[in-house]
Amino acid sequence: MAFTTTPTGQDLDNAVVFCVVKSSLVGPRLVSLPFSDHADLLLDNQGELSNLLTFLERGQAEGKWKSVELRPLDHGNQFTDWANFRDGANYVIHRLDLRPCLGELFRGLHKDSIQRKIRRASREGLRYEEGRSDSLLHEFYRLTMITRRRQALPPAPFAWFRNVVDCLGEQVKIRVARSGNRAIAAILTLFYKGTLIYKYGCSDAQFHNLGAMPFLMWRAIEDGKQRDLSELDLGRSDIDNAGLITFKNRFGATQSRVTYKKFPRSKAERGNQNWQLQVAKRVFAAMPERMLVLAGKLLYPHIG
Numbered sequence: 001m002a003f004t005t006t007p008t009g010q011d012l013d014n015a016v017v018f019c020v021v022k023s024s025l026v027g028p029r030l031v032s033l034p035f036s037d038h039a040d041l042l043l044d045n046q047g048e049l050s051n052l053l054t055f056l057e058r059g060q061a062e063g064k065w066k067s068v069e070l071r072p073l074d075h076g077n078q079f080t081d082w083a084n085f086r087d088g089a090n091y092v093i094h095r096l097d098l099r100p101c102l103g104e105l106f107r108g109l110h111k112d113s114i115q116r117k118i119r120r121a122s123r124e125g126l127r128y129e130e131g132r133s134d135s136l137l138h139e140f141y142r143l144t145m146i147t148r149r150r151q152a153l154p155p156a157p158f159a160w161f162r163n164v165v166d167c168l169g170e171q172v173k174i175r176v177a178r179s180g181n182r183a184i185a186a187i188l189t190l191f192y193k194g195t196l197i198y199k200y201g202c203s204d205a206q207f208h209n210l211g212a213m214p215f216l217m218w219r220a221i222e223d224g225k226q227r228d229l230s231e232l233d234l235g236r237s238d239i240d241n242a243g244l245i246t247f248k249n250r251f252g253a254t255q256s257r258v259t260y261k262k263f264p265r266s267k268a269e270r271g272n273q274n275w276q277l278q279v280a281k282r283v284f285a286a287m288p289e290r291m292l293v294l295a296g297k298l299l300y301p302h303i304g
Contacts, residue, residue, distance in 0.1 A: 005051045015042045016052055020065070023302040027066035030056070034304030037236040038073035038093065038258050046079055053083040057263060070261040088262035091236035092245050094253035098196070098224050098232055105221060108252030109214075117211030118218050124210050127178040128219055132165050136174045139183040143202035145289065150205060152285035154296035161188070161200075175219060177212040185212035189220050196224040197233045217251065 002015040017039065018030045033039040043049050056068045069088060072079075098105070109115045129136065141158050148155040165172050171192065177185045185203035189196060198220065203213055224232055234253050237244045249255060284292060 003052060003055065005048050014044060014048050016070070017042070018068075019304075021302070021304055025302050028064075029067045029069070030065050031069045031304060032071060036071060037091070037233075039071045040074055041070065041072055041079075043079075046081060049079050050081065050083065053085060053263075057084055060263065067265075068263045071258065072261065073256075073258050082261055085261040085263045086265040088260035088265060090239055090257060090259050092239055093236055093256050093258050094234035094245075094248040094251075095256070096221075096232040096234065096251055096253040098221065098229050102222065102225055105225075105252070106218075109218075110250035113247075113250045114214045114218075117214040119211075120209075121177070121211040121215035124179065126184075126210060126212060126215055128215070129176045129178065130173050130219075130223075132169075132172055132174060136176055136186075137161060137165060139176055140174050140186040140188060140200075140202065143183060143186050143204060144200070145293070146204055147202040148296075149289070149292065152281040154284055154292050154299060156300055157293075157297045160300065164188075173223075175216050177216050179207055179210060179212075184210065185216055187213075187216050187220065191227070191229070194228075194230040195233050196220060196227075196229045196231070198235055213247075221251075 001020070002017045004012055004015040006012050006014060016032055018032045019034050020028055021031050021034055022028050041049065043052070059065055060068060068085075070085070073093065106115065109118075141155075141161060144155050168190065171190055173189050173191075175187050175189065176183050184207040186201070187198060188200040190199055191197070198217070201213065221232060232253070234248045234251070236258060237248065245255070284295065287295065
């Protein structure tokens, strides 16, 4: 749904888009937008934001929703008064300017960690395949299972990825790297207007030395240039995930912060999240694969 301050009968000139997450565990909540790293507010000024926040707070007080979460990126710096909305989760965002020529983009890659591994992938004869076929989707999900097991986290349900491919169609591309006939790494990217979005990545750790992930990322960059796209959005990283942040920095991407805005937010919530995640990881790490998949199916409708 979209909320706006535009009067009835006039052309729509501002909005903030939400989805309702209907959770039996924590009650209905508004999120802009679930499973999105960031979603800017389609607002022009502080006055429009203040009116919207007042409405959202009133809706929470009336029991229409339990909480509200906004995920602004560029607008997060433009607006200064967030009323009773407090800072929520913090992430690091990476974006790469695709307007320079391919040669300049390649020279901007870290020489040892990225350039060398792309060349290594070529020497090793890694094969590249892209598309949206059922076989590619199943190979992508198999690698997702391997990666999430390594991270001691449940995977998103297979149906989620199926829906992403079915609903977004040609805006989605699965890219797979193979050693021989074996899929060893895969990424899922999205296209929107002038932006290429790196959304999901997965790999088999025993083949990391072959450079499959840098190889796939470079093929995505080449594809973005062919489509005349202007930016690669590498998505969010947890602030304490130094390895992932370093990996994205080595592509020459610009690093910035995104801070979600949430109402209401208790002090206890801030302190409990880290230790709860650590306890959950210990439980997930001990689960057999079938139970881990089931855990994903049960949990994902409540998060996002």
